[in-house]
Amino acid sequence: MSRIGKEPIPIPGGVQVAVEDGIFLAEGPKGKVSQALLPEVSVAVDEGAVRVSRTGESRGHRARHGLMRALLANAVTGVADGWSKELEIRGVGYKAEAREREIHMALGYSHPVVYPVPEGIDFEVDAKANRIKISGADRQLVGQVAAEIRGLRKPEPYKGKGIKYVDEVVRRKVGKAGAGS
Secondary structure, three states: OOOOOOOOEEOOOOOEEEEEOOEEEEEEOOEEEEEEOOOOEEEEEEOOEEEEEEOOOOHHHHHHHHHHHHHHHHHHHHHHOOEEEEEEEEOOOOEEEEEOOEEEEEOOOOOOEEEEOOOOEEEEEEOOOOEEEEEEOOHHHHHHHHHHHHHOOOOOOOOOOEEEEOOOOOOOOOOOOOOOO
């Protein structure tokens, strides 16, 4: 049996979960998350926990058993505590500012870059530290938004300019040896 899949998912206080028509719904203080269920697994909600079991013993069934349990655990954790990613902007003249539901950034291009933030995502821009904090209940959506913002100007290896995750380490390269004598 899958080591991950057999673990029950505890339901914290203030979180309601339901299974309807092949969709897992979780609602809590941080928002709502819905997750489509795979046909290879069955989900039962009982005694303050969610239990995931598989319908067969094939290799695919076993793999999807652990996957589905992890996705449902992420949904429950997201509506209870939320998920967040933090980005850091580095470079001379590189900056970001928040306007309504958009992030306006100067990233060294000839024009400002405007990123519209999707529904379900909260963001904070710290202009002094040049940091953007992205948070929400849906882990996949938080990661996707952070990756899209980072993709606007990836960190380059020579000077380290660009947008990077706060905990990301950019391996620096040595530049030219010099145009000397």
